[in-house]
Amino acid sequence: MKLTHLAFAATLAGATALTAQSALADVKVGLLGGVSGPIAAMAPPMLDAAQLAFQQVNDQGGILGGQSIEAVVGDSACNPQNGVDSATKLVNVEQVIGLVGPHCSGAVLAVANSVSVPAGVTLLTPSGTSPEITGLQDNDTVMRTVPSDDYQGRALARALLERGTSKVAVAYLNNDYGTGLAESFKDEFEANGGAVAGYAAHEEGKASYRSNLAELSRGGADTLVIFDYGDGTGLTILRQALENGFFENFVGGDGMKSEAVINELGAENLTTFVASSPVGTASTSLDLFRDAFTNVGGDPDAIFVTTSYDAGFLMALAIEKAGGDKAGIATALREVSNGEGEPILPGEWEKAVGLIAEGTAIDYKGASGDLDFDENGDVPGAYALFEVSEDTFKSIGEIK
CATH class of the missing domain: 3.40.50.2300 (Response regulator)
Known part of the structure; x- marks a missing residue:
């Protein structure tokens, strides 16, 4: 069937x-x-x-x-x-x-x-x-x-530092998902020597986020980390950041690993975009x-x-x-x-x-x-980074 x-x-x-x-x-x-x-x-x-x-x-x-x-x-x-x-x-x-x-x-x-x-x-x-x-x-x-985003945010922070990214700006959706992921990322990134040069929440559904992006870019980071959904506001933010040249590199959490991002923006415009996501080992x-x-x-x-x-x-x-x-x-x-x-x-x-x-x-x-549940009903997990390749997402390696 x-x-x-x-x-x-x-x-x-x-x-x-x-x-x-x-x-x-x-x-x-x-x-x-x-x-x-x-x-x-x-x-x-x-x-x-x-x-x-x-x-x-x-x-x-x-x-x-x-x-x-x-x-x-x-x-x-x-x-x-x-x-x-x-x-x-x-x-x-x-x-x-x-x-x-x-x-x-x-x-x-x-x-x-x-x-x-x-x-x-x-x-x-x-x-x-x-x-x-x-x-x-x-x-x-x-x-x-x-697994909880407390794991993902920290794993992503360590992965970026290992890749040589030491300074970032963070844009996150003002909801439970975006806030939790952003906070765990920021804590781990800064604890391991990274600098968060801009850090701001945004609301869902606005037509323009250019002023938000301009403010985030003033800290001098060339990498924007987006914790949002690629079917929604996250797509708008990524599009406007690309159109206006606010940043050179872009990183998303699992919510940004959406085919809508590729379909709307084109793989040729996403050569500097990566996203993290839970994966099965x-x-x-x-x-x-x-x-x-x-x-x-x-x-x-x-x-x-x-x-x-x-x-x-x-x-x-x-x-x-x-x-x-x-x-x-x-x-x-x-x-x-x-x-x-x-x-x-x-x-x-x-x-x-x-x-x-x-x-x-x-x-x-x-x-x-x-899937061995702990006392809180949580499970361990593994993550990987993905890049855009041939109109889809391709793993470029697991995150430890």
């Missing part, structure tokens, strides 16, 4: 239910994505990857004794209020047993505080990276398959995912697809382990991915179900790496 994200594009005023099979599903899981808004170009492959996990479950006999998983898709629009509204419908109307998403940090924080934690619904985000998520008072029901698990996702028409190199697949497969494993008990899913997540037990690789659903039925401990080995 070939997955397509065209269905998502036509979506979702009412959080339309999409199923991996045509039959009415029995177990509902919410997929809460940024279908519209600043990461609209990134969201469809992420949703497709989670859908692949559910498709594999259904194709291999289903969940909880032969029931099917139904993915009910909601649109957070990468916005706290939209996220709360959509999550409220998923939880209270659709009666989903768990949430995969939201995709954006601000929506994760809002949904957790207002919807999922009060309802006792486990939330597993594949791309909510803000350090603020770590400290949520969530009764251990909020977890993620992507080389493994059999990653190979299995890449083959499976490619076979259904997906792009295995798209951002956050490995973490999205892992979130979907892990959620299914936890539901099976918990016997469908909503209150037990968070605990079950830790039990199926803690470094102990019989290894389960991507796609090995039938094997996992058999072992769970026998009472044998299992340990999921994710496409994005080992």
